[in-house]
Amino acid sequence: MTKSQSLDIPIQYLKGIGPKKAKVFSKLGLKTIEDLLYYFPRTYQDRTQIKPIFNIKTGEKETICGIVLRHLKSAFPRKRIKINKVIIGDGTGVVSLLFFNQPSIEESLPVERKIIAYGMIRKYRQEYQMSNFEYEIFDKEEDFIHNKRIVPIYHLMARLPSNWQRVIRKTIKSVCDLYLDRIKETLPKYILKKYSLLDIIETLQNIHFPKNWTIYKEAKKRLIFEEFFYLQLALGYIRHRIKKEEFGIKYSINGDMLTSLYKIFPFPLTNAQIKSIEEISQDMQSSFPMCRLIHGDVGSGKTVVAIIAFLIAAYNKYQVAFMVPTEILAEQHYLNIKKLLADRNIRIALLTSSKKGKIRKEILQNLAIGKIDIIIGTHSLIQKDVVYNKLGLCIIDEQHRFGVMQRLTLQKKSQSEKKPDILVMSATPIPRTLALTLYGDLDISTISELPPNRKEIMNFCRSEKDLPNIYDFIKKEIQEGRQAYIVYPLVDESKEINLKSATKMVEKLQKEVFKNCHLGLLHGKMKVSEKDEIMTKFKNKKIDILISTTVIEVGIDVPNATIMIIEHAERFGLSQLHQLRGRIGRGEYKSYCIFIANPQMAKAVNSSSFIKEEYDENLIDTIKRLRTIVSTCDGFKIAEADFEIRGPGEFFGEKQHGLPKLKLSNFIRDVEWLKTSRKEVDEIFKDDPLLKKDKNQELFNNFKNNYLPYLEKDLLLE
Numbered sequence: 001m002t003k004s005q006s007l008d009i010p011i012q013y014l015k016g017i018g019p020k021k022a023k024v025f026s027k028l029g030l031k032t033i034e035d036l037l038y039y040f041p042r043t044y045q046d047r048t049q050i051k052p053i054f055n056i057k058t059g060e061k062e063t064i065c066g067i068v069l070r071h072l073k074s075a076f077p078r079k080r081i082k083i084n085k086v087i088i089g090d091g092t093g094v095v096s097l098l099f100f101n102q103p104s105i106e107e108s109l110p111v112e113r114k115i116i117a118y119g120m121i122r123k124y125r126q127e128y129q130m131s132n133f134e135y136e137i138f139d140k141e142e143d144f145i146h147n148k149r150i151v152p153i154y155h156l157m158a159r160l161p162s163n164w165q166r167v168i169r170k171t172i173k174s175v176c177d178l179y180l181d182r183i184k185e186t187l188p189k190y191i192l193k194k195y196s197l198l199d200i201i202e203t204l205q206n207i208h209f210p211k212n213w214t215i216y217k218e219a220k221k222r223l224i225f226e227e228f229f230y231l232q233l234a235l236g237y238i239r240h241r242i243k244k245e246e247f248g249i250k251y252s253i254n255g256d257m258l259t260s261l262y263k264i265f266p267f268p269l270t271n272a273q274i275k276s277i278e279e280i281s282q283d284m285q286s287s288f289p290m291c292r293l294i295h296g297d298v299g300s301g302k303t304v305v306a307i308i309a310f311l312i313a314a315y316n317k318y319q320v321a322f323m324v325p326t327e328i329l330a331e332q333h334y335l336n337i338k339k340l341l342a343d344r345n346i347r348i349a350l351l352t353s354s355k356k357g358k359i360r361k362e363i364l365q366n367l368a369i370g371k372i373d374i375i376i377g378t379h380s381l382i383q384k385d386v387v388y389n390k391l392g393l394c395i396i397d398e399q400h401r402f403g404v405m406q407r408l409t410l411q412k413k414s415q416s417e418k419k420p421d422i423l424v425m426s427a428t429p430i431p432r433t434l435a436l437t438l439y440g441d442l443d444i445s446t447i448s449e450l451p452p453n454r455k456e457i458m459n460f461c462r463s464e465k466d467l468p469n470i471y472d473f474i475k476k477e478i479q480e481g482r483q484a485y486i487v488y489p490l491v492d493e494s495k496e497i498n499l500k501s502a503t504k505m506v507e508k509l510q511k512e513v514f515k516n517c518h519l520g521l522l523h524g525k526m527k528v529s530e531k532d533e534i535m536t537k538f539k540n541k542k543i544d545i546l547i548s549t550t551v552i553e554v555g556i557d558v559p560n561a562t563i564m565i566i567e568h569a570e571r572f573g574l575s576q577l578h579q580l581r582g583r584i585g586r587g588e589y590k591s592y593c594i595f596i597a598n599p600q601m602a603k604a605v606n607s608s609s610f611i612k613e614e615y616d617e618n619l620i621d622t623i624k625r626l627r628t629i630v631s632t633c634d635g636f637k638i639a640e641a642d643f644e645i646r647g648p649g650e651f652f653g654e655k656q657h658g659l660p661k662l663k664l665s666n667f668i669r670d671v672e673w674l675k676t677s678r679k680e681v682d683e684i685f686k687d688d689p690l691l692k693k694d695k696n697q698e699l700f701n702n703f704k705n706n707y708l709p710y711l712e713k714d715l716l717l718e
């Protein structure tokens, strides 16, 4: 949220706020007047209508006002719950408020105290009750802050006495009354006019103390617009700054260079691959640095595109850094690429955290003096002591594992004033509008088709009871020459949770089920050399069944493996399941993915209607997840479902996003505003790419003060 910087006044300046209260406020993160103005209510209560008790309805949320008539105590000794009943009456009827385990309530709500309560009315044996409610002591009839209006309810810390709701409300009310007119507008006037938005004063006034619901909605609309607007502005700024101001490398790509590069591969490239490559080569030939995201489903062949890009760079005598999230993947890319480029004069190296001491030193030295053309590695590539000789292209695979910051850090590794090109690859396809937001600082290429001749994957959800049959099926496929994965969520057996673990199962399966097959174990805790050995054996068909944890989630590519069993499938997230499944269906053979869940779950997944009302939300989400994964292999559909089930916060993960949290807006619900703000921001940048014009000075300052701290200023504005 944008702030005006003009009300940086400590809270203690307010009447009635001494050091004690100030301390509580500061625990809520509220130190200045401005903080208070931007501390938005968690919800509201409509107290415009206080109902006489004889008029209240069961099952409705009502506001009532009355005095405490008497206290009653009861208890469920078995459950150790003590209940205090506080009977309140208003002359037209009585209602019991139920307090659980709050013995001191008798003191804080003595008889004759007037209170106001808001909550759901229940009827129990002729008695009206509220068990889930908010209440406040009502002292003065003319008390218009807390009553006879739509009242804001603020988020408080647990254990704060309930009168704090009143304290904070009163404080914010007085801040609104005394200081609001000093606040500076945070959006340009023409934008307010264009979208008929409330000005900031009216907005804040009505977000805290709405005059009515209509104007409240207007206030919220403006704040949502503002959040998206500045988010887009920040991303757009990064994009344009990198693009327009810093000079990029102008790679030369002569006539048939691309077509000759295509010939490296043993298959013709798909149209989608060629289209992406053309977009990339245009970027690379231009004098602005490339910032491009390629996204495409698992198995769509993104690596091929990346290889062409780095060959262009290498032939232009620039170094390439290829950053991937796991060591196994780095290793695999390294081996594949080395093989592919064996007879070309290109020096490739691998740098991971397991390269230590002398070996590491040597790699770093060679990198620094330009004896390495392409370096493939994990996070190690962005460590402080890694120095490049002439870094020209950064490729980041599986972007969802890295954030904006890591991307910029890698790019900063270039010594020259020419900015290296950036190519980001994401295996989590995301709906386009969201891509624009999450990757608002990147141009986007989509690989929208899979290579031909892919056999579809058949999906099943089964329970443990079916395992013997499934094992027989695996044996049959192995006899046909195929290979299989069996995935478990854990490495070692854990006592608390009864999950089968990879280590234990590999022994058991070898002894009891697959006596004549070769089994291998792969998990993240193994040494890299051990992992390599296993992967190589699996690739060379020395292992028939690979028992593993989710380490195989990313990138592993063994086309002959056609079966995947995922045990405890309910423990995995949707996109994780999709990534895992992406390991099969990569070759010419028909593939099978079998998700194992408990019998009840499997039954629910396979029936179209079986969702019982009493199931809790988590269970329902799990059923939805498994139904989705079984019903489609389309990564875009899965991403959308995932997004819907988990919500945007978790889908992106704030950390990965690298940008501040949005307080009020919601990527799905408010998607129209998201698009609108993006369009507006695009227009601003079209006219003034670096926000240097006078008319945009305020915008620039606003966003610089509020967003750049998150983006580590020095990476952008040195």
Ligand code: ADP
Pocket (backbone or CB within 6 Å): 267, 268, 269, 270, 273, 296, 297, 298, 299, 300, 301, 302, 303, 304, 427, 451, 452, 555, 557, 559, 586
């Ligand atoms: P991604 O990284 O997008 O998940 P990969 O680049 O690992 O996919 O490619 C998956 C598999 O498809 C690899 O075995 C690769 O060799 C193969 N492949 C890529 N492009 C093609 C193509 N055009 N035709 C046939 N196979 C391809």
Ligand code: MG
Pocket (backbone or CB within 6 Å): 302, 303, 397, 427, 555
């Ligand atoms: Mg890949």
